[in-house]
Amino acid sequence: MxxxxxxxxxxxxxxxxxxxxxxxxxxxxxxxxxxxxxxxxxxxxxxxxxxxxxxxxxxxxxxxxxxxxxxxxxxxxxxxxxxxISLVPEGRGIFPGLTVAETMKLGLWSAGVAAEERADRLAWVMTVLPALGQFYQRRAGTLSGGQQQMVSIGRALLSRPxxxxxxxxxxxxxxxxxxxxxxxxxxxxxxxxxxxxxxxxxxxxxxxxxxxxxxxxxxxxxxxxxxxxxxxxxxxxxxx
CATH class of the missing domain: 3.40.50.300 (P-loop containing nucleotide triphosphate hydrolases)
Incomplete structure (x- = not known):
């Protein structure tokens, strides 16, 4: 047992x-x-x-x-x-030249999420952090500190830890x-x-x-x- x-x-x-x-x-x-x-x-x-x-x-x-x-x-x-196990690093650790969408795409690949599951996984993260949708196509370097931190948290959640x-x-x-x-x-x-x-x-x-x-x-x-x-x-x- x-x-x-x-x-x-x-x-x-x-x-x-x-x-x-x-x-x-x-x-x-x-x-x-x-x-x-x-x-x-x-x-x-x-x-x-x-x-x-x-x-x-x-x-x-x-x-x-x-x-x-x-x-x-x-x-x-x-x-x-x-x-x-997933990590939200100190300093956010995002690439300023990538859009939020590109960051999430990279995060899904890095987390090893199967291709057929990626759309559902991303949709789930967006239900947890719906505000991501407001700046999803913007480059991370143009976001405020709070928005960047939200991106970092959202990326960490992609593995559904x-x-x-x-x-x-x-x-x-x-x-x-x-x-x-x-x-x-x-x-x-x-x-x-x-x-x-x-x-x-x-x-x-x-x-x-x-x-x-x-x-x-x-x-x-x-x-x-x-x-x-x-x-x-x-x-x-x-x-x-």
Whole structure:
């Protein structure tokens, strides 16, 4: 009898660094199915490094990454996408010279969506983010920051992930626009049971859509809490 996995992503004894300098050492972490987990901490705490490692963009030196409680021997973005993991990168990562339509076409190919399924998959993404249709034929470089972020999120959803990694999606966005972007994703998460790992500096806004919070400092987890426990600014300042 198969048991339901207790985590969707987990690290055990993870060690990651750059140029011989460790960023994460003996790092244990877990993301549970169907939750929104907010990862916060000061600049340089290792948050983005963790996301990049989980998506196979940064090589680990030691330790394990487990998917559905099973060790992943090879971490490579295409394999992880096929396994249901998708990334919204910091800085949006879109090509300014491509139209939104071209970006989505490239995204469908990159995600390995079968040709006969692409029209339906794109239609599904447009139901989640209908505002994409308002600028679908425009070049990404002519869009506002919020519109570009919507394109980045839409591209990540093309693989219909069960786990979405989001790295600083609020950069350059006003709080209301940030919430306008995240609310459809939160609704999708509730409807589909998708897990979300959200790395964010805009803590106040991120806590509004989170189920659990992990606080990092200097490559280590120093606190785990529910959002209500960190609603007081004074408590947050103590952690930073």
């Amino acid at each position: 198969n048991q339901t996995p207790t985590t969707i992503l987990r690290t055990r004894g993870l060690e990651v660094g750059y140029g011989g300098r460790p960023v994460l050492s003996n790092f244990d972490f877990d993301l549970r199915p169907a939750e929104v987990l907010c990862l916060i901490g000061h600049n340089g705490a290792g948050k983005s490094t963790l996301l990049k490692t989980l998506f196979g963009l940064v090589r680990r030196q030691r330790g394990e990454v487990l998917l559905d409680d099973k060790p992943m021997n090879m971490l490579e973005p295409r394999a992880l996408t096929a396994a249901g 069960r786990c979405l990694l989001m790295d600083e999606p609020s950069i350059g966005l006003a709080p209301k626009l940030f919430q306008d972007l995240l609310q459809p994703i939160r609704q999708l998460q509730k409807d589909s049971g998708m897990a979300i790992l959200l790395v964010e500096q805009n803590v106040k806004e991120a806590l509004k859509i989170s189920d659990r919070v992990v606080v990092m400092k200097s490559g280590a987890i120093i606190r785990e809490a529910v959002p209500e426990e960190l609603s007081d600014n004074a408590k947050l300042m103590e952690l930073y």
